[in-house]
Amino acid sequence: MNWLVLAIALCFVPVFGYMIQSGMSWDEIHPALNAMINASCFVFLIAGRRSIARGREMLHKQCMMAALATSGIFLVSYVTRYMLSGTHRYAGEGWDRTLYLVILFSHMLLAMALVPQVLRSVYLGIKGQREKHRRLVKWAWPIWAYVSATGVVVYIMLYRL
Secondary structure, three states: OHHHHHHHHHHHHHHHHHHHHOOOOHHHHHHHHHHHHHHHHHHHHHHHHHHHHOOOHHHHHHHHHHHHHHHHHHHHHHHHHHHHHOOOOOOOOOHHHHHHHHHHHHHHHHHHHHHHHHHHHHHHHHOOOHHHHHHHHHHHHHHHHHHHHHHHHHHHHHHHO
16 A cells, blocks of 8 residues: 555656646646546555455555545545635537536536445445445445546646647
8 A cells, every 4th residue: 555655646746846846826736736636546446446356455445545535635625726716617619518518517416426425335344344335335436436537537628628
C-alpha cells in the first residue's frame, strides 16, 4: 500500500509544481487538483479490486479506505471550489456539448446515489458481514469507479478542451 501512495505522490508533486511555476491561477489549479484526487481514487479502487481478487484482504481494506479518504477529500475540495467560483459553463457547442452533458449528468446523479452505498459497503466490510458486503459492492464498486473516472473526463472536457 505504501508503494501506491508514494507513486501517486510522485505524480502529484511535479505536476503541482509545474502548475505553480507556469503561473496558473488558483482558479485553474484547484480543478486540476480535484481531477488528480479523482484519478487517485480510481487507482485505489482498481488496486482494491485486484487485491481482493488475489485474496489479499488487508491490502484490499487499505486500498478501499484510501479510496474512501480520497473521495472525502475530493468532496470537501469540490464544495470549496464551487463556493469560491460557482458553476462553470461548457464552452463547446454541438455533439461535444451533448456528450459533455450526458457524462456530467450521469456523473452527478450516480455520485449522489453512491454516497449511501459506499458508506454501507464500508460498514458491512468493517463488521465482517461479507455476503451482504459482496452483494452491495457488486453494484457500488462499478458505480464508484465510473464516478471517479468521469470526474476526470468532466475536468478534461470543461477545462482542457
